[in-house]
Amino acid sequence: MNKHITPALSRRAFVIGTAAAGAGLAVGLDIPFGGPTVVRAADGSPEVNVWVVIRPDDTVVIRIARSEMGQGTLTGLAQLVAEELECDWSKVTTEYPTPGQSVARKRAWGDFSTGGSRGIRTSQDYVRKGGATARMMLVQAAANEWTVPVSECTAANSTITHTPSGKKTTYGKVVEAAAKLSPPADADVKLKDPKDWKIAGKSVLRLDTADKTTGKMMYGIDVKLPGMLNAALKDCPVFGGKLKSYDEAKVMGMKGVKKVVRVNDSTVAVVADTWWHAKTALDALPIVWDEGENAKVSSESIAKWLTEGLDNSQPAFIGNQNGDAKAAIAGAAKKIEAVYNYPYQNHAAMEPLNATALYTPDKCEVWTGTQNGEAAFAAVMETSGLPADKCEVHKLILGGGFGRRGMTDYVRQAVSIAKQMPGTPIKLLWSREDDMQHGTYHPVTQCKLTGAFDKDNNLTALHVRISGQSILFTVRPAALVNGMDTAAFQGLAPTGDWAIGYSFPNLLVEHSMRNPHVPPGFWRGVNVNQNAIYLECFIDELAHSVGEDPVAFRRKLMGKHPKHLAVLNAVAEKVGWDKPPPKGVYRGICQHMGYGSYVAGAAEISVTDGNKIKVHRIVASTDPGHVVNPAQIERQIAGSFVYGLSALFYGNCTVKDGRIEQSNFDTYNSMRIAEMPKVESVIVPSGGFWGGVGEPTICVAAPAVLNAYFAATGKRIRSVPLKDQDISFA
Amino acid sequence: MANLTINGKSINVEVEDDTPLLWAIRENVGLTGTKYGCGIAQCGACTIHIDGVAMRSCGVTVSEAVGKQITTIEGLAASDGALHKVQQAWIKNDVPQCGYCQTGMIMAVAALLKDKPKPTDKDIDETITNICRCGTFQQVREAIHAAANA
Numbered sequence A: 001m002n003k004h005i006t007p008a009l010s011r012r013a014f015v016i017g018t019a020a021a022g023a024g025l026a027v028g029l030d031i032p033f034g035g036p037t038v039v040r041a042a043d044g045s046p047e048v049n050v051w052v053v054i055r056p057d058d059t060v061v062i063r064i065a066r067s068e069m070g071q072g073t074l075t076g077l078a079q080l081v082a083e084e085l086e087c088d089w090s091k092v093t094t095e096y097p098t099p100g101q102s103v104a105r106k107r108a109w110g111d112f113s114t115g116g117s118r119g120i121r122t123s124q125d126y127v128r129k130g131g132a133t134a135r136m137m138l139v140q141a142a143a144n145e146w147t148v149p150v151s152e153c154t155a156a157n158s159t160i161t162h163t164p165s166g167k168k169t170t171y172g173k174v175v176e177a178a179a180k181l182s183p184p185a186d187a188d189v190k191l192k193d194p195k196d197w198k199i200a201g202k203s204v205l206r207l208d209t210a211d212k213t214t215g216k217m218m219y220g221i222d223v224k225l226p227g228m229l230n231a232a233l234k235d236c237p238v239f240g241g242k243l244k245s246y247d248e249a250k251v252m253g254m255k256g257v258k259k260v261v262r263v264n265d266s267t268v269a270v271v272a273d274t275w276w277h278a279k280t281a282l283d284a285l286p287i288v289w290d291e292g293e294n295a296k297v298s299s300e301s302i303a304k305w306l307t308e309g310l311d312n313s314q315p316a317f318i319g320n321q322n323g324d325a326k327a328a329i330a331g332a333a334k335k336i337e338a339v340y341n342y343p344y345q346n347h348a349a350m351e352p353l354n355a356t357a358l359y360t361p362d363k364c365e366v367w368t369g370t371q372n373g374e375a376a377f378a379a380v381m382e383t384s385g386l387p388a389d390k391c392e393v394h395k396l397i398l399g400g401g402f403g404r405r406g407m408t409d410y411v412r413q414a415v416s417i418a419k420q421m422p423g424t425p426i427k428l429l430w431s432r433e434d435d436m437q438h439g440t441y442h443p444v445t446q447c448k449l450t451g452a453f454d455k456d457n458n459l460t461a462l463h464v465r466i467s468g469q470s471i472l473f474t475v476r477p478a479a480l481v482n483g484m485d486t487a488a489f490q491g492l493a494p495t496g497d498w499a500i501g502y503s504f505p506n507l508l509v510e511h512s513m514r515n516p517h518v519p520p521g522f523w524r525g526v527n528v529n530q531n532a533i534y535l536e537c538f539i540d541e542l543a544h545s546v547g548e549d550p551v552a553f554r555r556k557l558m559g560k561h562p563k564h565l566a567v568l569n570a571v572a573e574k575v576g577w578d579k580p581p582p583k584g585v586y587r588g589i590c591q592h593m594g595y596g597s598y599v600a601g602a603a604e605i606s607v608t609d610g611n612k613i614k615v616h617r618i619v620a621s622t623d624p625g626h627v628v629n630p631a632q633i634e635r636q637i638a639g640s641f642v643y644g645l646s647a648l649f650y651g652n653c654t655v656k657d658g659r660i661e662q663s664n665f666d667t668y669n670s671m672r673i674a675e676m677p678k679v680e681s682v683i684v685p686s687g688g689f690w691g692g693v694g695e696p697t698i699c700v701a702a703p704a705v706l707n708a709y710f711a712a713t714g715k716r717i718r719s720v721p722l723k724d725q726d727i728s729f730a
Numbered sequence B: 001m002a003n004l005t006i007n008g009k010s011i012n013v014e015v016e017d018d019t020p021l022l023w024a025i026r027e028n029v030g031l032t033g034t035k036y037g038c039g040i041a042q043c044g045a046c047t048i049h050i051d052g053v054a055m056r057s058c059g060v061t062v063s064e065a066v067g068k069q070i071t072t073i074e075g076l077a078a079s080d081g082a083l084h085k086v087q088q089a090w091i092k093n094d095v096p097q098c099g100y101c102q103t104g105m106i107m108a109v110a111a112l113l114k115d116k117p118k119p120t121d122k123d124i125d126e127t128i129t130n131i132c133r134c135g136t137f138q139q140v141r142e143a144i145h146a147a148a149n150a
Helices: A011-020 A073-085 A099-104 A124-146 A171-179 A210-214 A275-284 A299-308 A325-330 A373-384 A409-419 A432-437 A471-475 A528-545 A550-557 A562-575 A630-650 A696-713 B021-029 B085-092 B102-115 B121-127 B137-148
Strands: A047-049 A052-054 A060-063 A092-095 A153-156 A159-162 A167-170 A229-235 A242-246 A257-264 A267-272 A287-290 A317-322 A334-342 A354-360 A363-368 A391-395 A426-429 A445-453 A459-468 A507-513 A586-594 A597-608 A612-623 A678-683 B002-006 B009-013 B047-050 B053-056 B069-071
Touching (some): A047 A171, A052 A124, A052 A171, A060 A073, A073 A092, A073 A124, A124 A159, A124 A167, A124 A171, A210 B085, A210 B102, A229 A409, A242 A267, A275 B021, A334 A528, A354 A409, A528 A550, A550 A586, A630 A678, A630 B137, B102 B121, B121 B137
Parallel strands (some): A363 A391, A612 A678
Antiparallel strands (some): A334 A445, A354 A426, A445 A459, B002 B009
C-alpha cells in the first residue's frame, strides 16, 4: 500500500495531508473530528479534490477557475487535468467554481484572473497536479477495496486494472471511497513528461461548442431571474465629468419605467420592465452634466503633448540600455530617424458589457461575464458593503473579453443600482454606444526611433524613445516601479517574457510618461501591439537604408537570441522568403516576443492604385514552449490577425471635446470575412517553458503588412490606422 | 399587442408596434439565442430569417414582422431535433470561439446555402458580412464549404 495515501481518520491527518499538497490544492475544510468528510458537488457527487468531481455514472466534472472568452482555455485546462487523471475524455464535462466558494475555502482554486495570456501557463502546474492527485487517490481506493498493493494497479481511460488478476473497476465505482482518502504528499505527485501526453497536446474538439450553435449557451446578457427588471445607463460623455442633475418626472410615466437612479458621481440609470423600455426612457431623460476641464481635450491636444515628450530634454524612464546610444548616434557616420504613433482603440467585444445583481441586506449576488472572478467579487463586496460570506459572483461564458472584462466598472454599477432596489434582481446592459464611448482604451503613444551606422554601414546604436500613456499608472498604480511602468517596454525589455530579440552595440529604450484623461486598459496584446510596429518597421527601415535584405539584416543582430531567430526562420522558410513572391505580390516580415512566447509573421500583399491592399496570405509562427491544443492555437493565431488587422486598418477612437467620437461599428469598423487572408500557422514548441497563446501573435500582424506595403510602394506608413492614411482593404 | 409567428408557433407579444423585433424576441418571447451586438444592423449578431430571408432583427420593427414566418436560431434544427447541416458543420469544424456572434453567423449562412447550395468564396465574401471580433472567419469559410458538401 502506498504509504502516502491513508484514510483520513483524524482532523490532524487531514490537515497535514492537504497542507503537503501545496497551497494551490489546500482544501482547508472545517471538518468534524474523528471521521472522513466528503465534499460534495451540488448534485451530491463527491469531490476527489477541488479540481475533480466524479459522478457514479463515470462522468468526470473538471473545475475551471479561469474564464472562457473564446480563447479555448476551458478546454485546454480540462485536457491538462484529464491527462494526469487518466480519464475517459468522452466523459469529461466542466464547471466554474464561484469566487465566493473559493474565498470560503481559502482560495482553493487559486487565481481566477484571465488576462495576460496566463489562463493556462500560470495554472498548468497546479491543475495537472490536481488531476494526478485525484488519479492516485482513485487507484488507491481500488487497491484498498481489492486489498492489493497499489503498485500492482494501473489507471487508464477512467478504468483501474489490477494487473496480476485482471480485475477492473471504474472511477465512478470507487470515487466515494477515494474521496475519503487524504491526498498524497506533493513530492509524491509526479507529472508526466509532455512527450507522453495522450489528451493534452492533441487537437481535441472544444468542450463548449454545441450550445454555441443552437442558441442555448447562456451569456451574461441572457440571464433571467424571477421578478428581474432591466437597467440602461448614461455616463458623463466626458471622462472625469460629473452628473449634475436629471429630470426623472419627464420619464416616470413612460411605458414600463419603474425607477430612475443615480448610479455614481457620473452616471444615471433608468430601470424598467424591459431593457428596450429602459433605453427608450433613458434617451428621453433630460440630463445636465458638469463636463469639467477635460471637455477641452482633443486628439490634437493629446498628440501635441505626446510629441513634446519625444524630445530628449524631457524626463523619461529607462527600460533597457547598454553602451551609450546617444554618444554613438552623435558620432555616427549615418543616422536614420523616424517617428511613429499609435491611437486609442476600443475592445469592442461582441457582447456589450452587462451584469445582473440581486441585493438584499443579507446577501449580494451577481451574475456576469468577467475575466477576473475575484476582482468582480471584491467589487461586489466593496459596492454592496457586505462581507465576503454574504457576497457571490456567478460567472458566465463571455461574449468576448480582450481585456475589457478584466475591469469591474459595470459590476459596480449593477450592484449600485440593485442596492437602491433591494430584493429586485437588476440586469444592467450597456448599449453598444456606451461600450464604444466608455471603454478602457488601448493607450495612445508616439515613438521616435534613431539608428546609427558607422562608415561601413554597420549598425552601431538604436535609440527608442516612447512618449505617451501608461496603463498601470491608472489601472494598477501599485505596480509602478519608482513611478516607471515596466509594461510600457513589453517586447523591448532586456530579458524575460518580453525580451527584445536583437543585440545592439549601443541601445537606449525609454518612456516619457504622459497620461491624458482618457482611461486606458489592457487591450488584447497590450503594449506589444505598438512596440512591435515601432521596432519591427524601423528595423525594416534600417535594413533598407543600407540596402540589405530585411531577414538577413535581422539575423545579424539575433545571434544571441536563438528562440527569436528560430520563429523568424520558421516563417521565412514557410513563406518562401528565399524565392521571389508571385508577380505583383510583395512581402513583409517581422518578429517579436510577448507573454513568454516567441512570435514571427510574414504577409503577402498586393496594392492597387497605391492605396488598396489585398492581404493574400499570412504566415505566422509561435514558440509557446508547450502546446496543449494545436487546433486551438491555430485558431488563436488566425483570430489574432483579425483583431490585429482590424486595428491596423480601422482602429481609431478619436477625442473631441473630451469625449470619444466613435459610437458604433459604423464609425469603428471591424474586418469582415471578405478581408480575411489565408493564415498559415507554424507552431514550433521548443519545450522547457510555458508561454501564452491568446495575445502574442497579434503584434506581428501590423508590422508584417506595413513592411509589405513598403516593399510594394516604397512608401513607409508610420501612423495607425490605415483608413486615416486613405488606405483601405482592396 | 402584436401576433407573431416564431419558429412555427403563433405568439402574442405585448409591445409597442415600433419595438425592434430583436428586443421582442429576446425580452418578450424569451428566446435569447438571437444576440444584441450593435442595434444598427451593422454586426449581424441578431440575424434571423423572415420568410426565409436573412434579416438583422434589430432593424425590423414588430409591426413589420406581423404575418410573416420568423425563424430564430432556436428554430433552425428540424422538428425532431436533428441539427441543421450548418450547425453540424460548425460543431465538426470547431468554429466558434466566444460564440456570441455565431448564432447570427449560422442563420446568415443557412440562408446563403438555401439560395446558393454550393457557394463560391466570392459568394461568401459578398453575403456573409457579420462581424466576429474573435476572428473565426477562416473556420467559418471552411465550415460553409463543408456544410455545402455535406
